[in-house]
Amino acid sequence: MGERMYFVLGYFARHGNVSDDARRRLVERAEQALAPVVPESYVRHRHEGPGWGVLAGHSADWNRLRWPLTAQDGEVTVVSFGIPVGVDPAGGPLRMAGRLLAGDDVHAPVVPPFGLLAVRDGQAELQQDWLGMCRIFIGRTDDFVVFASRPGLVAQALGSPLAPDLDGWASYVSAGHFGGDSSPYAGVRLLDPGVRMSAVRRPGGGWEVAERQRFSADDLMRRAVAAQAECSFDELMELAGTGLGAATAGLSRLYDGTLRLGLSGGKDSRVIAASMVGAGVLPTFFTNIDTKAEGDTARHLVGVLREKLGVEVEHQLVHASPLARVTATDLVDRVRRLHAEYDYQFPSSYTVRPARSGQLAEQLAVTIGGAAGELATGYWYPPEVAGDCSRATADEAIRSKLLLAAVTPGAAHPEVHEKERARLLTITDRGAAAGLTGLRLTDYAYLMERMRRWSALAYSVGMVTPFLAPDFIVAAFAVDPQRKRERAMHMGVIRQYVPEWADVPFVSVNTGRSTVTRIWDGTGLASVHGLLDTVHGELSQLMRREVVAKTILACAAGRGGGPQERVLQQYVWLAAASHEFEPGAVRPPTQSYQAFVKPYLKATRLPRAARKVLSPVVRQVKRTDLGRRVLAQVRRRIDARKGASA
Numbered sequence: 179m180g181e182r183m184y185f186v187l188g189y190f191a192r193h194g195n196v197s198d199d200a201r202r203r204l205v206e207r208a209e210q211a212l213a214p215v216v217p218e219s220y221v222r223h224r225h226e227g228p229g230w231g232v233l234a235g236h237s238a239d240w241n242r243l244r245w246p247l248t249a250q251d252g253e254v255t256v257v258s259f260g261i262p263v264g265v266d267p268a269g270g271p272l273r274m275a276g277r278l279l280a281g282d283d284v285h286a287p288v289v290p291p292f293g294l295l296a297v298r299d300g301q302a303e304l305q306q307d308w309l310g311m312c313r314i315f316i317g318r319t320d321d322f323v324v325f326a327s328r329p330g331l332v333a334q335a336l337g338s339p340l341a342p343d344l345d346g347w348a349s350y351v352s353a354g355h356f357g358g359d360s361s362p363y364a365g366v367r368l369l370d371p372g373v374r375m376s377a378v379r380r381p382g383g384g385w386e387v388a389e390r391q392r393f394s395a396d397d398l399m400r401r402a403v404a405a406q407a408e409c410s411f412d413e414l415m416e417l418a419g420t421g422l423g424a425a426t427a428g429l430s431r432l433y434d435g436t437l438r439l440g441l442s443g444g445k446d447s448r449v450i451a452a453s454m455v456g457a458g459v460l461p462t463f464f465t466n467i468d469t470k471a472e473g474d475t476a477r478h479l480v481g482v483l484r485e486k487l488g489v490e491v492e493h494q495l496v497h498a499s500p501l502a503r504v505t506a507t508d509l510v511d512r513v514r515r516l517h518a519e520y521d522y523q524f525p526s527s528y529t530v531r532p533a534r535s536g537q538l539a540e541q542l543a544v545t546i547g548g549a550a551g552e553l554a555t556g557y558w559y560p561p562e563v564a565g566d567c568s569r570a571t572a573d574e575a576i577r578s579k580l581l582l583a584a585v586t587p588g589a590a591h592p593e594v595h596e597k598e599r600a601r602l603l604t605i606t607d608r609g610a611a612a613g614l615t616g617l618r619l620t621d622y623a624y625l626m627e628r629m630r631r632w633s634a635l636a637y638s639v640g641m642v643t644p645f646l647a648p649d650f651i652v653a654a655f656a657v658d659p660q661r662k663r664e665r666a667m668h669m670g671v672i673r674q675y676v677p678e679w680a681d682v683p684f685v686s687v688n689t690g691r692s693t694v695t696r697i698w699d700g701t702g703l704a705s706v707h708g709l710l711d712t713v714h715g716e717l718s719q720l721m722r723r724e725v726v727a728k729t730i731l732a733c734a735a736g737r738g739g740g741p742q743e744r745v746l747q748q749y750v751w752l753a754a755a756s757h758e759f760e761p762g763a764v765r766p767p768t769q770s771y772q773a774f775v776k777p778y779l780k781a782t783r784l785p786r787a788a789r790k791v792l793s794p795v796v797r798q799v800k801r802t803d804l805g806r807r808v809l810a811q812v813r814r815r816i817d818a819r820k821g822a823s824a
Contacts, residue, residue: 182520211334249270263289301379415667560574569615577602717759
């Protein structure tokens with residue numbers, strides 16, 4: 179899970195007549211918003227000047243990184259959003275700030291996420307990374323332009339009434355993440371890829387603030403289109419290796435401790451591990467063993483290193499979602515803590531992980547992962563397409579992956595899908611404008627949506643994926659789609675550095691059973707019942723209540739699976755958010771819930787043996803009043819069916 183470990187809030191007064199009192203109130207509102215989520219141990223920094231100010235803070239062990247969050251020298255103040263993996267850190271933030279103020283695209287070689295603010299007398303530049311993965315949110319009023327690392331911090335600092343951005347939440351319902359530049363809050367948006375916000379102080383006071391496009395993912399796409407025509411596969415492989423090496427080496431230069439690498443049984447982490455072993459950089463491996471096949475394969479890979487290559491590495495085996503630890507905390511409480519820590523933005527699948535503190539992280543953990551490796555394997559390519567494809571086929575493939583990524587068909591209201599369908603067309607329009615065609619457009623959508631907005635890397639410091647190194651991205655988009663289907667890039671890297679790993683089968687999502695906690699474990703179903711009974715806000719109604727009710731009954735009868743679990747995870751995420759955004763729409767628990775569920779009992783096919791389905795999961799549900807009422811209806815329906823057939 180990502181570790182944010184810092185916060186940044188800044189503002190520019192737009193007019194010279196904005197009072198000091200107004201600025202003070204803005205900062206006070208920000209402090210009130212930060213109080214519940216920032217640990218007391220955090221180190222705080224405050225910088226301000228005529229009409230501008232920055233408040234920043236970080237964990238006490240940030241000094242283990244060789245890149246300070248803030249720095250100041252004379253007239254120059256610099257604040258970082260993360261650390262710039264992939265660049266030469268010589269001279270530190272002040273040197274980079276000087277280049278940024280001079281107009282350089284300092285972010286071009288960076289492995290996202292990263293952002294940089296530089297302020298000098300009368301001039302300020304705020305640069306988003308080329309993917310827009312760094313969490314820099316902005317909002318405006320007549321008096322202020324505010325930016326921050328958290329969208330809610332922007333909304334609360336501005337003093338506007340807090341309201342959900344329904345278009346953003348529509349994206350979340352369908353895809354499991356906030357799409358494009360949207361945020362959970364109305365009036366707050368994420369800076370676009372590569373955008374630079376420039377501010378110049380007016381002679382009469384106040385700041386003129388404008389945004390302009392700088393080096394972005396689309397520039398990398400243009401490079402890839404050129405490389406596609408000019409470079410051989412071997413040359414592209416060399417470019418990909420250069421990118422992987424630069425990312426790993428860049429992280430090593432910024433951190434003086436041991437690097438950690440999540441080694442699964444899959445293909446992406448194996449590529450990163452092989453490249454690191456080949457470069458002589460030995461991380462500590464750790465493996466999630468909730469799925470037995472993952473642990474068995476990772477153990478074998480480490481055994482090959484030790485026995486055949488004489489390479490000694492540390493290998494830690496961990497359970498990411500142990501039942502006892504997860505269910506020790508109520509589901510709704512787990513969700514609310516995730517909402518607080520990540521400001522509603524985290525994937526709802528983490529509802530079945532152990533409870534978080536609800537505050538920003540206090541300890542640094544530098545980790546390398548294999549996210550974005552999908553860009554080199556045709557992960558979103560439609561299986562029925564043998565070669566390349568048309569724009570229309572690419573659009574349909576993207577819709578199939580994003581419109582129903584997080585819920586089953588019919589679980590979201592049709593209007594939700596219509597909004598998303600229209601938005602997704604703008605993604606392929608942009609990719610086509612950069613020169614991409616066919617299947618490469620699906621890779622582009624994966625990069626711009628799944629990696630930029632959904633990946634946990636976007637919320638972390640010290641969690642890096644070398645697959646987002648610019649050179650690797652260029653190579654991955656330039657490689658022929660058929661070679662991606664054959665995993666030629668992955669196998670090429672593995673065979674180059676650790677050929678002994680090449681013949682070890684990869685673990686897939688369908689390999690073996692998992693012991694991971696499910697949302698219906700413990701009192702999970704009772705919690706979902708309670709939210710469905712009491713929460714009636716506009717936000718929660720983006721999903722169809724009747725579908726959620728049927729899903730609850732199916733899970734209570736022991737017929738829950740992955741699709742049903744996604745529906746419940748998404749609904750709990752929405753309903754808990756609606757509870758916070760729209761407290762006036764929360765009703766007291768009803769005396770009888772059966773009036774709502776009765777119409778769906780008939781449509782729910784229950785096996786004759788369902789009387790015995792009261793597993794430990796359902797017995798937990800039975801302990802609540804609402805759960806007893808629902809299960810009583812289920813039992814009566816079963817008895818009625820048995821009586822009719824007697």
